[in-house]
Amino acid sequence: MSERRIELVRGDITRLAVDAIVNAANTSLLGGGGVDGAIHRAAGPELVAECRTLGGCRTGQAKITRGYRLPARHVIHTVGPVWNGGRHGEEGLLASCYRSSLELARAHGLRTIAFPAISCGIYGYPIAEACAVALRTISAFLAEDPAIERVVLVCFDAAVHDAYAASLAEPAPAASVTARERMLGCLLGSVVGDALGVPVEFRSREQLSADPVTGVRGHGTYDQPPGTWSDDSSLLLATADSLSHNGYDPPDMMARFLTWLQGQAYTPHGKVFDVGIATRSAILRHAQGAPADAWGGRDERDNGNGSLMRIAPLSLFTRALSPAEIVRCSMEVSGLTHAHPRSQLCCAYFSLLLPLALLGWPLERAMSQASRHLAPFVPEAERGPLARILDGSVVAAPVREIRGSGYVVHCLEASLWCAANQPSYERAVLAAINLGEDTDTTAAVTGALTGAMYGQRAIPEAWLRALASREYVEGVCERLVDRIDEEMPRR
Numbered sequence: 001m002s003e004r005r006i007e008l009v010r011g012d013i014t015r016l017a018v019d020a021i022v023n024a025a026n027t028s029l030l031g032g033g034g035v036d037g038a039i040h041r042a043a044g045p046e047l048v049a050e051c052r053t054l055g056g057c058r059t060g061q062a063k064i065t066r067g068y069r070l071p072a073r074h075v076i077h078t079v080g081p082v083w084n085g086g087r088h089g090e091e092g093l094l095a096s097c098y099r100s101s102l103e104l105a106r107a108h109g110l111r112t113i114a115f116p117a118i119s120c121g122i123y124g125y126p127i128a129e130a131c132a133v134a135l136r137t138i139s140a141f142l143a144e145d146p147a148i149e150r151v152v153l154v155c156f157d158a159a160v161h162d163a164y165a166a167s168l169a170e171p172a173p174a175a176s177v178t179a180r181e182r183m184l185g186c187l188l189g190s191v192v193g194d195a196l197g198v199p200v201e202f203r204s205r206e207q208l209s210a211d212p213v214t215g216v217r218g219h220g221t222y223d224q225p226p227g228t229w230s231d232d233s234s235l236l237l238a239t240a241d242s243l244s245h246n247g248y249d250p251p252d253m254m255a256r257f258l259t260w261l262q263g264q265a266y267t268p269h270g271k272v273f274d275v276g277i278a279t280r281s282a283i284l285r286h287a288q289g290a291p292a293d294a295w296g297g298r299d300e301r302d303n304g305n306g307s308l309m310r311i312a313p314l315s316l317f318t319r320a321l322s323p324a325e326i327v328r329c330s331m332e333v334s335g336l337t338h339a340h341p342r343s344q345l346c347c348a349y350f351s352l353l354l355p356l357a358l359l360g361w362p363l364e365r366a367m368s369q370a371s372r373h374l375a376p377f378v379p380e381a382e383r384g385p386l387a388r389i390l391d392g393s394v395v396a397a398p399v400r401e402i403r404g405s406g407y408v409v410h411c412l413e414a415s416l417w418c419a420a421n422q423p424s425y426e427r428a429v430l431a432a433i434n435l436g437e438d439t440d441t442t443a444a445v446t447g448a449l450t451g452a453m454y455g456q457r458a459i460p461e462a463w464l465r466a467l468a469s470r471e472y473v474e475g476v477c478e479r480l481v482d483r484i485d486e487e488m489p490r491r
Contacts, residue, residue, distance in 0.1 A: 005142055006135075006151050008168060010161050013154040014042035017071040019110035020064070021154075022101050024118045025077040027056050029063065034121045035156070044069040051077070060096035064104050074110065076101045080119030083126065091133055094119055095214045098137040106147050114152040117160045131163040136214045139427055140434050144209055144399055177455035180481055182358045183316050185425070185458060187240065187477040189451020190312055190444045191233040192463050193429045197440035198222060198230050201274075205404070205436035213433045216466040222273050227466035229473075231275045232309040232444040234266040237476045239333070240313035241266070244479040247487075248317070248329065254286050254295065254336050268468035276406075279306040282337040296339030303342045305411035307334035309441045311347045312354065312448040313480055317487075319355035323373035326351050331377075338408070341382055346408045349374050349389060350445075357452040363420050367392045385409055395420035404435030404442045411438065415445040425450040425458040 013021050013035060023039045026032045029051040031040040040047055046068040054077075057063050062078040078101050081093035097118050105113045115134065119125035138151055155161035177185075199220030200213055218226030238256040246252045260266040261275065261283050282295045296302070314333050318326045330351040331344035338344070352373050356366035371390045378386065386409065388394035394402075394413045402417045403410040414435055422428040425447070432446035433439045451459065467473060 005149060006138060006153065006168070008153045008155065008161065008164050010155050010158075012038070012156070013114055013116050014038055014070060016114045016152060016154065018112040018114045018150075018152060019072065020074040020076050020105055020108075020113045021067070021070065021072040022062075022113065022115045022118070023075050023077045024116050024121070025057065025079055027058065027079050029054055029057055029077050035116045039070070039075060042070055043067060043075065047075065060093040060100065062097065062100035062104050064108060072114070074108065076104050076113070078118065080123055080125070083119065083124040086129075090119075090125065091129075091215060094125065094130060094133045095137040095212070098134055099141060099212065102138070102141045102145075102148060102151075106145060109147075111147065111149040112152070113148065113150075114154050116154055116156070120160060127159055128163045128166075131160065131167055133214060135164070135167050136427065136430055137212065139422070140212045140214070140430060141209075143421065143431050144205070144434070146398075177360070177457075179358055180485065181455035181457065182452050183481045183484065184477055185451035185454060185456040186312055186316060186354065186358075186448050187236070187451070187480065188456060188464070188474065189425060189429075189447035189459055190236055190309075191229050191447075191473055191477075192459055192467060193432065193443035193445075193447025194232045194309075194440045195227050195229040195467055196429060196463065197433045197443035198224060198228055199226075200433065201230075201439050203436055203439065205434070208434045208436050208439075213430060213439075215460075216463055224269075224273065225468065227468040227470075228268050229468060230440050231260075231272070231279070232441050233268075233473070234260050234272070235279070235306075235310035236313060236444075237473065238266045239310050240476050240480040243313055243317045244476075244483040247483075250333055250336055251292065253333065254283070254292075257283050257336070258287050276304055276306040278302045278304050279337045286336075292336075293339075296335040296337050298339045300340060300342075302338055302340050303408045304338065304406050305408045305438065305441050305445070307336070307338035307343050308346050308350060308408050308411055309444050311350055315351035315354040316358075316480070316484055318351060319358065319484075320487075323352060326355075327374065327377050341379060342385055343408045345374065345378060345382055345386060346389075346412045348377065349386075350412065350449075354449070354452050357449060363416075363453065364392055364395060367395075367416065388413060389416065399435075402435060404432065404437040404439060406438040406441065411442055411445055414442050415449055418442075418446045419449050419453065422450075425454045426460055 078097040081090045199217040201221045242253040327348040330348040334344040334347040352370035418428040418431045428450045432442040
């Protein structure tokens with residue numbers, strides 16, 4: 001995991017013998033107060049002489065020099081943003097400081113780098129928020145690139161050290177998170193992940209490596225306001241609404257999908273702006289009176305992630321049933337739109353996995369148990385495509401082997417990989433988005449899994465605040481959880 005390559009220390013950055021230390025510089029690069037002045041004094045006059053040849057540096061960018069009299073071989077100079085209330089692009093500029101510095105280190109073959117807390121001094125950036133941006137950006141970079149072996153976060157004072165320590169702390173013990181919090185975390189976590197991924201859907205990994213998502217954005221691919229969720233959440237909410245009102249009733253679910261496609265319900269702003277080809281075709285077959293067994297596509301090309309993205313409500317609703325019943329229900333509900341065995345089995349696996357996450361099981365142990373329960377239902381033809389999921393090896397795969405595409409196997413593999421290799425809901429969802437391609441769905445499925453693992457409180461409040469139609473979304477999710485709580489004694 002990338003966090004094992006991040007080290008937190010209290011001390012003087014000018015004394016570290018690393019490949020590069022980062023200087024929180026001003027735009028002139030000619031020295032100043034705080035860490036900037038300390039680095040220039042320790043490096044000697046040769047440093048400012050070289051800096052005069054660089055032509056300054058823009059906010060958010062970085063330039064590299066030799067280290068001269070410092071123990072570090074190089075100094076990477078970056079200019080942080082001045083805090084101006086947070087509404088003037090400060091977060092993106094601060095993230096760019098860390099990313100640009102890491103990119104320079106990589107370009108020069110450097111393997112160890114030390115950062116101060118950029119913009120936390122006279123530039124006035126709130127410490128906790130600045131530390132969160134730093135960790136998100138560094139973690140995303142390390143998850144993509146193994147070249148940097150160690151990142152040292154150097155804290156001159158206790159406030160910065162404590163803020164970093166809190167962010168790096170282990171998640172709360174499983175016993176402190178209730179089943180209700182985990183179920184709400186699962187549902188809301190999926191919608192929030194979807195909304196964060198919508199603006200960058202279809203962007204490549206290379207594009208997102210240059211401009212990674214670190215929080216809520218707006219517009220982008222579909223020109224939608226910040227917090228807008230897509231068809232992934234619309235169909236998840238329709239499924240949840242059906243279960244809370246009618247119990248297990250697949251035809252009712254499909255009727256609600258049609259209501260959504262017609263723009264009458266389950267949308268963030270009253271209109272449908274995205275729908276998968278296989279899902280649209282299946283819903284239209286239903287609308288035209290085709291029998292239920294003809295709705296979902298059965299061709300191998302119909303193995304998109306359109307049923308996996310909406311299966312979480314059913315996974316919660318059936319969690320107290322036997323494994324065989326969970327598999328049967330999941331495959332039937334997947335088959336409403338995606339009836340190929342591969343899509344159905346991915347949904348069944350997810351529905352076997354989520355109940356164990358709700359119990360606080362470690363992910364890899366839960367994956368092993370889900371695979372064991374699914375094994376009797378997997379035909380020989382599907383063992384190859386599902387191999388890395390069934391044997392659990394996907395979590396140890398290098399990032400270059402993980403795809404964020406719309407193929408159902410890629411989506412499930414990526415979600416498992418992000419959940420296993422990141423220590424929190426927040427970081428797993430950001431890692432899922434920054435894989436590129438089908439960013440909203442990968443983040444939605446990852447959000448459902450890690451929301452169940454860590455609970456509702458693990459979802460950043462700023463992300464929830466930005467969610468379109470938040471009260472409506474929370475109402476649908478709470479009604480389903482209420483129904484599940486009521487049903488449990490009878491199951």
